[in-house]
Every structure is written in structure tokens, then in C-alpha cells.
Amino acid sequence: MKKQLKDRLAVHLARPQGSDDDPEAFERWARTIVLVEFPSPLLATGLELIDVPGYSKTDHASLKAIREEFFNAYRPNGVIFCYTNAAFSDGEVEAMPEMIRSLPKDWCDIKEALFFAQTKSSKAVVAMNKEIDPCEEVPESVINDHLADCYSKLKSSPVFSSLSSSISIDERRFANVNSLHFIKYPDSKENKYIFKQFIDRLIKWIVRLLQIQWDPVFVLIELECHTVSVKIESMQLRIDLTTESGFDSLKEEFDQMVATDFVKKINNSMSTIVGGIPASIKRALESHPKCIESFQQEILKSNKSDDAPGILSQTMAFLHKKSIDKVLTEVETCVEKEISAIIGSIMENDDDFESTIMKNSLVAMERTLKTSLATQLSTAISSTISTSVFGAVIQHFNIPSRSFFAPKIDLKTQIEMYPDSIDTISMMKDISQVVSERFRIYKTFIELQLVRFDRLTKESKMLQRDIDIALTSYQLLYINTLALNSRLHFPFDNIELDQLSSVAVANGDIGPVWHYKSSLAMM
Known part of the structure; x- marks a missing residue:
């Protein structure tokens, strides 16, 4: 051989x-x-x-x-x-x-x-x-x-x-x-x-x-079984609310969740950003003194001191290029980052019935409107801020043409005298209106999801039975996974499953071992 x-x-x-x-x-x-x-x-x-x-x-x-x-x-x-x-x-x-x-x-x-x-x-x-x-x-x-x-x-x-x-x-x-x-x-x-x-x-x-x-494989299976079981149990609790009064109560609950978890958070976050804009504009305007002097000299040499509209137009173009555009770009980046983080939390969590409904509603909304809610909000809010800032700056620098080149109120002096002409309170009201409008559309999609769920629960006579079977199946898979994980770590020949208490029991030379989820206890 x-x-x-x-x-x-x-x-x-x-x-x-x-x-x-x-x-x-x-x-x-x-x-x-x-x-x-x-x-x-x-x-x-x-x-x-x-x-x-x-x-x-x-x-x-x-x-x-x-x-x-x-x-x-x-x-x-x-x-x-x-x-x-x-x-x-x-x-x-x-x-x-x-x-x-x-x-x-x-x-x-x-x-x-x-x-x-x-x-x-x-x-x-x-x-x-x-x-x-x-x-x-x-x-x-x-x-x-x-x-x-x-x-x-x-x-x-x-x-x-x-x-x-x-x-x-x-x-x-x-x-x-x-x-x-x-x-x-x-x-x-x-x-x-x-x-x-x-x-x-x-x-x-x-x-x-x-x-x-x-x-890692067993852990992922255990987590998935646990997550789906929580979803199913959460859905079971909601089935009893699909009466007419129960449905209205459920809709109000979701409206409150949107107002608290998203609208309020976004408004608070935007309030912090908007509150810092006047100081940022002031710093940006004062950051280029030499460029301002050169620009002032060019205006004086042009001999067009009586053309107030033309001078204002050139001045605003100069200020935007040198200062304001940079501030608005930074603000736009902050707005996008904050909005994406808050809206992103909807997609990260789908552990229960409420989270699943909100996530599915967001997906349906973005699929219908061909753009993400975060992008919609960021674009609209940034546009509102830009319009308000631009109007406030024009208001300050738009002085009578006869006194535009008076020594005490030249461009440099105007910048030094720049007040908080940006009305942050009015700006926040406009932003809040934008946020409310976008989330009103989102709540419409949530309501459509709830209507669909309501119809399914009323029309399906097998729903409760299907839910019970699914829940039992996932729990059994969870227990079997625990048993396999126990066998992987402990050389036991026989492992019994206790489906009622979610425990895997193995008998070996050291006595019985109970495997509770991810912990081990030896007796």
C-alpha cells in the first residue's frame, strides 16, 4: 500500500x-x-x-x-x-x-x-x-x-x-x-x-x-434574528390600532415623532449656524484691506462718481468675490453636513415598526421626487440664507450717490461701520417654513405607508397567523444559532434546545452548560 x-x-x-x-x-x-x-x-x-x-x-x-x-x-x-x-x-x-x-x-x-x-x-x-x-x-x-x-x-x-x-x-x-x-x-x-x-x-x-x-457569522445571524423578532413583535402591537380611532392615533404619533426627532433638531441646528453668520460676514469683509484700497482707487480713477447704481453693482461684485461667497460656501457646507446627519438617522435605524415605516416612507419619497430629502432641504435652506445675506449687504452699502465718495463714508469706512444688518430672526422664520414644507410632504408619504399597512391588516385574515409563524421561526433559528455557536466553542455531543426560555443546554464532563444569547454560565 x-x-x-x-x-x-x-x-x-x-x-x-x-x-x-x-x-x-x-x-x-x-x-x-x-x-x-x-x-x-x-x-x-x-x-x-x-x-x-x-x-x-x-x-x-x-x-x-x-x-x-x-x-x-x-x-x-x-x-x-x-x-x-x-x-x-x-x-x-x-x-x-x-x-x-x-x-x-x-x-x-x-x-x-x-x-x-x-x-x-x-x-x-x-x-x-x-x-x-x-x-x-x-x-x-x-x-x-x-x-x-x-x-x-x-x-x-x-x-x-x-x-x-x-x-x-x-x-x-x-x-x-x-x-x-x-x-x-x-x-x-x-x-x-x-x-x-x-x-x-x-x-x-x-x-x-x-x-x-x-x-462573526453567528453573531450576524443572532443580531438579524433579534432585529426581525423585534420588528414582528412591534407590528403585533400595532395591529390592534388599525381601527378608525386607532389609525388616527397612530398617525398623530408619527406626526409627533417627525416634529420632535427631525423638524425640531434641524431648526435648532440651523439656528446655531445662522446665529454665527453676521460675525462671519464682518470678519470676511475686514480680511482684505489692501484689496479694498486698490478697488477704491480704481473707482476714483474711473471718474464715474455720479453713477451710484453702477458703483453699487461693482462694489457688490467685488465684495462677493473677495469675502461673502467664501462665507456662504462655508455655511452651505455646514448646512449640508448637519442635514445629512439628521436625515441619515432615518435610514440607519429600522429595528421596530415605527422606524421601518419612516425608512420606507423616506425611500418612497426620494424615489418619487428623484432627489433625496437631505438634498432638498440643504438646497432650499442654503438658498434662503444666501438671499437674506445678499439683501442685507446691499441694504448697508446702498447709500446716496452724492455722498458715496465723501471721505468719512468711503468703502473702507463703510466696512468698518458694518452693522448686524442681517436679520437672523427673520431668516430663521423663513428657514423654519422651508423645513416645515418639506416635512409636510414627508408626512404625506408616511400616511400613505400607514394606509397601506391598515389595508393589509384589515384585508388579510391570515396576517396574525403568518406573524406568529414568522416570529416562532426566527426565534427557533436564533436558538439553533446559539446551539451551533456552543458546539463551536465547547466539544459537546448533545445540545438540547429550550425554545421557551431561549437557552441552549449542553451536557459534558464538566456538567450542564447554559448558553444565554452571547453569555455562558456553567453549573
Whole structure:
């Protein structure tokens, strides 16, 4: 059997003669993938072990590219770094950085996914290192001391100081092994002990990788089941409100939510922004004194001091270009940011019936109007602010033409005398009207959603039964997920589900374990 397997593998794995001197032939051979299936309990779990070309100073140049291409294409859950020199020096020191570079940049956490196997440890090696007669029995304590020595040499290797950010050496992810000696001397209890020690640590490491891989999946399923269950339970509470009086009450409740959670928040936020506009305009007007003097001189040289409308037009164009436009752009950015944050909260939350209705209403409104509510509000509010600011600035600088160039009221003096001509109270009234108008449209879409829900609940005789079935199904899925999560972390053969109390119960050597949602309690 062993000879047949060896002969079959040799056909595909043996290096072709002359390939060392033929780069193309070597690369063709190195790129050959050989699939070996073997009846093993470990492999029966779905585990795949892949032997990738290692590293050596005499490596063919193509091997580096092959390693990188493989890791980017296959992306394994973990990597076993095998090395022969217990001192972990020379070749091993050079091989480690090369392997790290071969891994994908966005690969999983290398600290957990790397296992070190020193592959030349056997009874004979331990006996020689500890000066014990090879024919004598080697105590397990001595084998353990040898394992600790090898691990200490690995951990103290200088190569890891430069890779400290990506590599973590841990005793749980290290083992000695010599598979060939284990196979060649099957009656040696020392070799059996070394191999069993290796397999135990290897399996625990593999299980840990599976936990890391599947924990997020189970958490997502649990959260989704919980979220949907809350939605269903919330809907159950609302079904009784679909009478005529109940529907009106529900509509009033949503109107109040819109007024409190959105209209009031937006108005408060805009009030803060608007309150700072006069001071910002004042600072902006005073920020270019030299440009103002140059502009004033150009007006004087033009000999058009009697053309008040023309001068006002040029003055406003100058002030907008140099100062006001910058302020309005900053204000527009702040308005857009605040509105987007407040409106965005509608889309982020759909944990219950109310949130789902509001989110669906927003989606329907934006689909119908071909633009987002946040954009509508931001554009309208920014336009209102710009109009108010422009009118207020014109009001201050629009003086009689006969006195425009009087020494005490030239442009520079006018800027110095600039009052708070911007009426922030009136501006906020206009903004509040804009906000109310947009949310009046939004409340119309909310009402349409409620009417649809009302019709469905009244017309569907099966609705209550469907809701009960859905709720039970999600709760059962939730419990099954807890059971699988328990099985992932604890090696129990039998896990019972208590659907009434949402508890997964497992029985093992340590006694029963109850898994409540994400917490564990042992009795």
C-alpha cells in the first residue's frame, strides 16, 4: 500500500531530470497541482492540507511568484511554518520575512493564523541533546523540556523583532514533530508522545481558526434574528390600532415623532449656524484691506462718481468675490453636513415598526421626487440664507450717490461701520417654513405607508397567523444559532434546545452548560 502510494505520487511529484538547468521546465513542474485524497478522520471534517513550496537561498526565481499567486488565489485560513533547525537561524530567518511578503496584504490576522512546527524532533534527537543513551527510555518530562527549549529559541530569534507588528509567537501555536520517525518506529512511545502532542496543539489551533472564522457569522445571524423578532413583535402591537380611532392615533404619533426627532433638531441646528453668520460676514469683509484700497482707487480713477447704481453693482461684485461667497460656501457646507446627519438617522435605524415605516416612507419619497430629502432641504435652506445675506449687504452699502465718495463714508469706512444688518430672526422664520414644507410632504408619504399597512391588516385574515409563524421561526433559528455557536466553542455531543426560555443546554464532563444569547454560565 505504502509503496503503491509512493510510486503514484512520484509520477507527479518527482523533479524531472534536467529541470534544474531548464527554467521553463522547472516552472511547469513547480506549478503542477497534485490532489491527494486519504481516508482520515481529520480530513473528513472538510479540512484541506496544502503543501506549498518552501524557501531556500538556492530557490528558483519562479517559486517566489508561485507562492504569492497561490496565497492570493487560495487565501487559506491558516499557515503552518515548518522548519528543521531548532535554533531557527540562517535559512529560517530569511524564510520568515519572505513568507510574510507572500501573503495577501488584506489577509486575516497573521498573529492567530500562523503555527510553527519544528519538524526534526524525535526520541533520537531528544536523547542526543540530553545526553541519554538512545536505547534507554526518555521520560516525558525530558521531552517537554526539549519542547520548551525549542520554543525559547524560536521566540528569541532576532527575525521577529523586525516583524513584531505582524507576528505573535505563542506556545499554543508551536509544536515539535517528526512524522517520518513516528511512522518508521511505530512502537516507540516517545515518538508517539511527541506526535500526539503535535496533533493536540494543531487541532486546538485549527479549532481556534474556525472560531475566529465563524464567530462573526453567528453573531450576524443572532443580531438579524433579534432585529426581525423585534420588528414582528412591534407590528403585533400595532395591529390592534388599525381601527378608525386607532389609525388616527397612530398617525398623530408619527406626526409627533417627525416634529420632535427631525423638524425640531434641524431648526435648532440651523439656528446655531445662522446665529454665527453676521460675525462671519464682518470678519470676511475686514480680511482684505489692501484689496479694498486698490478697488477704491480704481473707482476714483474711473471718474464715474455720479453713477451710484453702477458703483453699487461693482462694489457688490467685488465684495462677493473677495469675502461673502467664501462665507456662504462655508455655511452651505455646514448646512449640508448637519442635514445629512439628521436625515441619515432615518435610514440607519429600522429595528421596530415605527422606524421601518419612516425608512420606507423616506425611500418612497426620494424615489418619487428623484432627489433625496437631505438634498432638498440643504438646497432650499442654503438658498434662503444666501438671499437674506445678499439683501442685507446691499441694504448697508446702498447709500446716496452724492455722498458715496465723501471721505468719512468711503468703502473702507463703510466696512468698518458694518452693522448686524442681517436679520437672523427673520431668516430663521423663513428657514423654519422651508423645513416645515418639506416635512409636510414627508408626512404625506408616511400616511400613505400607514394606509397601506391598515389595508393589509384589515384585508388579510391570515396576517396574525403568518406573524406568529414568522416570529416562532426566527426565534427557533436564533436558538439553533446559539446551539451551533456552543458546539463551536465547547466539544459537546448533545445540545438540547429550550425554545421557551431561549437557552441552549449542553451536557459534558464538566456538567450542564447554559448558553444565554452571547453569555455562558456553567453549573
